[in-house]
Amino acid sequence: xAKILASKNGTKKDAITQKAAGLFRKKxxxxxxxxxxxxxxxxEASSLYNHIGSKNELLQTLCFKVANxxxxxxxxxxxxxxxxxxxxxxxxxxxxxxxxxxxxEVYVANHEWKQLQxxxxxxxxxxxxxxxxxxxxxxxxxxxxxxxxxxxxxxxxLTILSAVRSVEFWQRKKxxxxxxxxxxxxxxxxxxxxxx
Amino acid sequence: xAKILASKNGTKKDAITQKAAGLFRKKxxxxxxxxxxxxxxxxEASSLYNHIGSKNELLQTLCFKVANxxxxxxxxxxxxxxxxxxxxxxxxxxxxxxxxxxxxEVYVANHEWKQLQxxxxxxxxxxxxxxxxxxxxxxxxxxxxxxxxxxxxxxxxLTILSAVRSVEFWQRKKxxxxxxxxxxxxxxxxxxxxxx
DNA sequence: TCATTAAACTAATAAGTGTTAGTTTTGCAA
DNA sequence: TTGCAAAACTAACACTTATTAGTTTAATGA
Numbered sequence: 001x002a003k004i005l006a007s008k009n010g011t012k013k014d015a016i017t018q019k020a021a022g023l024f025r026k027k028x029x030x031x032x033x034x035x036x037x038x039x040x041x042x043x044e045a046s047s048l049y050n051h052i053g054s055k056n057e058l059l060q061t062l063c064f065k066v067a068n069x070x071x072x073x074x075x076x077x078x079x080x081x082x083x084x085x086x087x088x089x090x091x092x093x094x095x096x097x098x099x100x101x102x103x104x105e106v107y108v109a110n111h112e113w114k115q116l117q118x119x120x121x122x123x124x125x126x127x128x129x130x131x132x133x134x135x136x137x138x139x140x141x142x143x144x145x146x147x148x149x150x151x152x153x154x155x156x157x158l159t160i161l162s163a164v165r166s167v168e169f170w171q172r173k174k175x176x177x178x179x180x181x182x183x184x185x186x187x188x189x190x191x192x193x194x195x196x
Numbered sequence: 197x198a199k200i201l202a203s204k205n206g207t208k209k210d211a212i213t214q215k216a217a218g219l220f221r222k223k224x225x226x227x228x229x230x231x232x233x234x235x236x237x238x239x240e241a242s243s244l245y246n247h248i249g250s251k252n253e254l255l256q257t258l259c260f261k262v263a264n265x266x267x268x269x270x271x272x273x274x275x276x277x278x279x280x281x282x283x284x285x286x287x288x289x290x291x292x293x294x295x296x297x298x299x300x301e302v303y304v305a306n307h308e309w310k311q312l313q314x315x316x317x318x319x320x321x322x323x324x325x326x327x328x329x330x331x332x333x334x335x336x337x338x339x340x341x342x343x344x345x346x347x348x349x350x351x352x353x354l355t356i357l358s359a360v361r362s363v364e365f366w367q368r369k370k371x372x373x374x375x376x377x378x379x380x381x382x383x384x385x386x387x388x389x390x391x392x
Numbered sequence: 393t394c395a396t397t398a399a400a401c402t403a404a405t406a407a408g409t410g411t412t413a414g415t416t417t418t419g420c421a422a
Numbered sequence: 423t424t425g426c427a428a429a430a431c432t433a434a435c436a437c438t439t440a441t442t443a444g445t446t447t448a449a450t451g452a
Contacts (some may be wrong), residue, residue: 002348012238012399027310028226028311030224031226031311033438033439034440034441035438043399046400046440046441046442047399047401047440048401049440049441049442050398050399051399054440055441059309060436078260083379084389085391092408111307115224123394142390149390149391150385151381151385151390155373155378155385156385158365158366159359159381159385159386162359162362162365166355166359169354169358177348178282185348185352186351188347189347189351189355189389191385191389191391192391193387193388194281194284194345194347194386194387194388195337195345196341208429230410230411231409239430239431240430240431241410242412242430242432243429245410245411245412246429250410354437394451394452395450395451395452396451396452397448397449397450399446399447399449400447400448402443402446403433403443403444404441404443405442406441407440408437409436411434411435412433412434412435412439413433413434413435414432414433415430415431416429416432417428417431418427418430419426419428420427421425421426421427422424
């Protein structure tokens with residue numbers, strides 16, 4: 001009868017959620033069984049239900065925690081009295097650091113949100129659209145202030161949001177590049193381009 | 197007793213594979229059952245096995261078809277006697293057009309390759325690493341020729357390959373932006389940056 | 393020491409999984 | 423019209439799935 005050891009400053013539910021994040025990332029949500037999750041903890045599957053509500057609840061917790069982190073961060077950045085370019089830099093930097101520090105959770109939120117059940121699915125997409133819309137507004141302001149060239153704001157936002165996901169692949173390869181170098185390269189690329 | 201109608205210039209296996217691509221994209225490979233796939237065609241699940249080998253074979257077919265298309269295209273571009281910047285432009289353009297013209301297949305190859313079984317999984321990753329390596333070489337050449345600034349080639353490649361995936365999101369929203377505008381915006385962003 | 397509670401266990405359920413075997417139907421060529 | 427092959431069908435198999443009910447064990451506090 002192994003016990004689920006709660007990580008310090010966290011409940012047992014948190015410990016299970018963390019393990020789930022790792023498995024959901026490696027194998028996908030649908031391909032991860034509760035028996036596998038339980039085994040990775042060292043317990044029977046049914047024992048998990050003393051701590052969590054359901055498998056789907058685990059996914060909900062993960063997705064909305066990540067979504068909320070991004071929303072809160074964007075609100076902070078919006079409030080600052082800095083240029084558009086600096087705001088974009090901070091947004092990009094936050095995305096990269098989230099992926100570096102919370103790899104499993106962010107990956108799962110990015111890849112497995114489709115498996116959310118209603119009404120959580122609609123809710124998640126609403127939050128996502130709102131986030132993208134606020135980034136579009138930042139870029140529109142930058143164009144108006146002539147800080148940015150006259151690109152299509154929606155395309156630019158989706159390009160940036162996709163580009164920062166390169167950190168996913170970067171984790172896969174265990175290159176010894178420190179996070180600051182990674183950050184500055186990606187930010188420079190997305191803001192200034194590749195041309196010499 | 198409904199019949200599987202083969203699309204013109206294609207076998208019935210092709211028709212099933214195409215339907216599978218759509219479902220695998222919408223629901224994920226693991227969450228799509230053979231009974232669902234069969235129903236979407238209008239046939240019993242067991243009837244599918246008159247035409248295909250297995251569910252996993254469908255995924256293999258999709259993933260390697262896409263991987264091969266990209267490999268072939270890159271070989272063509274490498275052969276051309278054009279500048280590094282133009283080569284990169286053509287690579288980016290090909291990615292975007294593949295995603296626009298073969299949305300389901302490319303999406304599935306990008307998102308569901310993890311569900312491949314060995315030895316196909318290792319094979320796919322080898323092909324992918326080789327593709328990325330060849331792009332890294334193009335960028336290294338561009339730096340040597342002083343066409344490109346002195347960025348980290350590996351980071352640049354992964355940033356580009358991630359950025360072109362924005363087309364995935366773009367399909368989701370049914371904005372009325374034509375593909376040429378989409379292409380030129382993304383290429384300009386990745387080559388020249390955002391700054392005015 | 394004893395009662396309480398948290399959290400593990402075993403066992404079972406009902407539904408769904410990919411796949412196979414065997415049979416029947418269909419459409420075409422001779 | 424008959425014979426044949428392609429391709430549909432039904433039925434079943436052998437597992438696996440998430441989850442629940444009921445029970446036992448371990449830890450805690452009085």
